[in-house]
Amino acid sequence: MSTVIEAAVAALNAKMDGGFDGLAKFVIEDEGSILIDDTGARASDAEADVTLTATAETFQAILEGEMNPTSAFMTGKLSVDGDMGLAMKLGSVLG
Secondary structure (H helix, E strand, O other), rough: OOOHHHHHHHHHHHHHHHOOOOOOOEEEOOOEEEEEEEEEEEEEEOOEEEEEOOOOHHHHHHHHOOOOOOHHHHHOOOOEOOOOHHHHHHHHHOO
C-alpha cells in the first residue's frame, strides 16, 4: 500500500468520526483505491455503489478543506461514476 493511501485512510477515518452509511470508493490516480462504508475507510479496490476518481493533489485538497468536492466535480477535477446522491452525501461528510 502506498504512503498516500495510508495517509488518506487515516485522514478519512479521523474526518468521518465513524462509518459512512453507504458504499463508496475513492480512486486516487497512480496510487490506489480506498473503500468507505459503515466500518470506516480502508485500502480496497472492491466494487462500490459510487466511485470517485481524482489525482492525489485534488484528493488532498478536498480532505484538507481547500477544495469543495462539488466544485472539484464541476471543474472536472473529480469524476463520479454511480450513485450521484451517495456521492453528494459523502461530499457533505468530507466538507
